[in-house]
Amino acid sequence: MATRGLYYTPPGTDGSEHTFRQRVATHYQTSAQNKSRLKYCIFFHYLLFFAMLAKLSADILDKLDIFILEIEELSIPKPLWWEYIWCISLLLSFFGLDAIKKNRIIPMRNYVIGLTIFGLAPLLYAIIYYFPDVWKYLTIEDEEQLEEVHMWQGYPYGLLWYAFIILALQVHSFSMYSALKLVSAWKAKGTKKYD
Known part of the structure; x- marks a missing residue:
């Protein structure tokens, strides 16, 4: 077939037909974007879980009657019930990952x-529980008041927990946001939308 020159463009292929091209529906774009975001959030949830597991390791080893001198020398404070309940929230990630794989609304x-009950509720309890200790540390005027604050390895224990809580709240809130966007996108999948 002969062409009419080096830069010949056949009629109808110059980009003017863009209004007739097929586009990806917005709910598919939203679904793909939020699936990726939720996977990242679940990954960070795993990292936070391993940090919590490291904190709980002394208590777990004590209950199993295993003595490791290096861990005992750290004198890690005994865990509270909310720490174990928060660990349950990791198991819920399997619901989220299964729902992502199959685009299922009910598991999502x-x-x-579950993330609200086992993830956010224990964190809110911890915020309230450690608030007096953190407030004392932040409003200390002299060194004698520092003795009233619970310290671990030279750091205020409540403030260390607040750092963990802030990270966990961000991960959980982004996870819930992405999950709810996925639910709305999957609901819209059955309806026809034209832009």
Whole structure:
């Protein structure tokens, strides 16, 4: 076939037909974007879980009657009940990952509900529980008041927990946001939308 020159463009292929091209529906774009975001959030949730597991390791080893001198020398404070309940929230990530794989709404809703109960509720309890200790540390005027604050390895214990809580709240809130966006995108999948 002969062409009419080096830069010949056949009619109808010059880009003017863009209004007739097929586009990816917005709910598919939203779904793909939020699936990726939720996977990242779950990954960071795993990292936070391993940090919590390191903190709980002394208590777990004590209950199993295993003595490791290096861990005992750290004198890690005894865990509170909310720390173990928060660890349950990691199991919910399997609901979220399963829902992502199959685009299923009900497991994703279960993930959001479970994350609220086992992820956010223990963190809110911890914020309230450690608030007096953190407030004392932040408003100290002399060194004698520092003795009233619970310290671990030279750092205020409540403030260390607040650092963990802030990270965990961010991960959980982003996870819930992405999960709810996925639910709405998957609901819209059945309806026809034209832009």
